[in-house]
Amino acid sequence: MAVIDTDKPILDARDRGGPAQPLLIARDLKKHFPVKGARGKSVQAVDGVSFDVQKGETLGIVGESGCGKSTLARLLLHLVVPDAGELVFDGEGVDTPDGIRVDALRRQVQMVFQDSYASLNPRMPIRDSVAFGPFIQGKKKPAAREIARDTLRKVGLDPELFGPRYPHELSGGQKQRVNIARALATGPRMVILDEPVSALDKSVEAQVLNLLRALKRQFNLTYVFISHDLSVVQYISDRVLVMYLGRVVELGPADAIFDKPQHPYTQALLGSRPSMDPARRIEEPPITGDPPNPIDPPSGCRFHTRCPFAEPVCETRDPPLGFWRGGEAHAAACHMLDPHSGHSLARDA
Amino acid sequence: MADIAELHSPLEAFEEQAAPATRVRGYWRSVAHRLRHDPVTLIFGAAVLLIVLAALFAPWIAPFDPYKESIVGRLKPFGWRDHLLGTDELGRDMLSRILYGGRVSLLMGVVPVLIASLTGGLLGIIGGFVGGRVNTAIMRTMDVFYAFPSVLLAVAIAGAMGGGIGNGMLALTLVFIPPMCRVAETATTQVRALDYIEAARATGASTIKIIRYHVLGNVLGPVFIYASSLVSVSILLASGLSFLGLGVRPPVPDWGLMLSTLRQSIYVVPFVCALPGVAIFITSICFNLVSDGLRAAMDVRM
């Protein structure tokens, strides 16, 4: 069973499947973007990703540039339509004839974007940006404004002081609070956060993380937290999913992944973190080279070009996401875990 | 399970964020503020206003009847018998004809740009937002017209339709639609890629609502700036059409037409004959400089 937040989630009035039903299931999601000018070639942004998100947990998704995590975030909200695969929200298929419609999905799932300068409309005052969501979803303007005022207060911004302001007058941390308020104004059950603290200073990052934790408890939310920063993901997540070049390479409870990473890529990522202790500096980089181009991914296991343990079988066969017998629901996609793979270091059953 | 009351306290204990240091000032007010501190634009803006007012009130300010001819008083220099700016080849007062001519020139300058902004802008926004094949179809059609030099295209269309002020304005409108469309499409495409549009889509907003609330406000700026710079071009082109005889018909006063008829007399009273050209030049430059000032005030990355 997956690890759930210690506070038992209070069941939402809109709950359909019960506490054991994962809030979101993704099965074999694929999204390829055709490359302009090059026939037949495509950027394989997401290539067969499957996982589930339990009610009330925080699932962290971590990976470097080109791994597809941002595309995956947009797939979960159907902002980008998947080429293949399916999404199941609280037991109902998304965008299927007898399932839940996309606009109904968007009343229950929202997204917080990275604070680039373009995450808020520069010509709209803050209170209108936040009120837009409720307004679109049917509330009249005065009611929408009231919800906006309330939500701004909840993220620590005085609505009288900040409501009439424009985005360029706010600091990075304040803009990010507005982003969070915009996502919460429609009352979602699940929030997807795409690099919500990456553009912030470290001291502000800590404030926003504390805010996110408090909001999650108060509103009984489920988070999908996407980041390239391992330390942040480790702190905030219950379970972690590691992506590489459009595929899941490791998935499991956060503590298990950080204490006993099974996949060589996860091990390399963890070994690349700066040490904070000048006496114990990293002497040799864990892996060399850059993440390869998602247009032309390597054959077989996509990581084999940079893997210190690569063998011929890794080049020919793609390893499935296999479970590591030692841990609870801790899976990694590596031939070394599969005793029948033919890899010389494969564990015996 | 934690008490609901306890759940509230972490949030209320949150450090209230310090208010931003600047005064609240909307976008348009900050544009006005920047303009107020830009003396060049203010001076030329006043000049534009003066020109427009002079043209509007021409019937009241003009000292003589612009159509009244005089056999004796032909091609007289400045100051001859109360004709401050002399007379033209048929003895008509130049000052009055310049003032009345301003009405036609301004009309043919502003109206085509206005109509082209509306139609071209709309097409550009639709194409830019929808993207894909629709956008390609619209933009490639525009490219065909864009490939013709604007003067040639205007002359060709006006000539084919037989001249006259209405056809002249139509020709100019058609000439300006492609560039307006392109400006709108570029601005829309840029805006569409930004995160706040995605956020709006994520709340379930329809395309129309997104365009209305998020795209229009950000696209109108570049469109307006470009349109204001087109007015000066339009005045020039309109004068050119009249010069070639494809605009208004004589004896209606129009600067381009006046230039054409006064051309032969340039060695007789050179300053008088150059007057319509000077009027075109000054008007065009004033609009141009005001447009530049507007761009500097409006296009600031906030």
Add this chain to the structure above:
Amino acid sequence: MPPPATCLIRTQATAWHAMLERTHGNAPLAEIQDLGVRFVGREATVHAVNGVSFAVRAGEVLCILGESGSGKSVTLRALMRLLPRQARIEGSVRIGNEDVLAMPARQLRDLRGGLVSMIFQEPMTALDPVYTVGQQIGETLCRHSGMTRIPARARALELLELVRIPSPERRLDAYPHELSGGLRQRAMIAMALSCNPRLLLADEPTTALDATVQVQVLILLRRLQRELGMGMIFVTHDLGVAAEIADTIAVMYAGRIVESGPVAAVLGAPAHPYTQGLLASTVHGQPRDRDIDAIPGSPPDMRKLLPGCSFAPRCAQRLPACRLHTPEARWPAPGHMAACLRVPASLG
């Protein structure tokens, strides 16, 4: 017959190095005293840097640590006078005992790229997209060392090998957009090292890189700095990066240095409340069930600096006196400075 222009340039560059050899020894490579930088704008004046002093010796790595708005990048650019026209600079900036602020333009151009070199955060914007990597490195070489095309190309190849770019001959003729982020950053480092600078300035060069690439570039920079004996000033906002690369750290806040000293002392036993707050609020292995000790509030508005310690509004340990005067430097240990009233004025 007058000597050709290239010879003149070469003479100038060697003159630099010769002069530096003479003043070597205990004299610092770069020294800043009481630097102040203001940006005078139409609406307000931004006081970006307010009285910064430090020195860097040859072979030493100084890390300037601060968040956005602290003035760290402006300080770095002041070393080469790479600031826009609206900047008003006060104080003294000396490199190799020459006053940079009073230098004539010709000498300044020789300084930049010759004696002092800089690498930037975004290699895509720092490299010209219409020239190949080899051409750009060659241009720097011709400008400063007076080399002709063929020896310049050979030297460029050497430099690409120095920064461990795989298949360097092929990369010499590659355009910046054909290289990945990590390779582009290495190419920029190669360009910066081409004329054997004595001082390397680095403005957040690893911030935009992925974690696995960042660690490679940091190790490379450390190795190069040791091998070539350069002094380095490295600006960053990341404590972990500072721990990996610095010999000394200077922590900046609101345009002032609030703490400085050997990296082990500053990170191990921080004396200034801001440094302590930074360490506590950096996410690094904290337990999941508790809030992080965040520093409350946000950085001050650099257009309206209030008297007294700029950190006082956010400081949990503030005293009434903190709002009255800017605290002067105090020394809790030899070489370890903290500008805070809470730090005892005498040792021990």
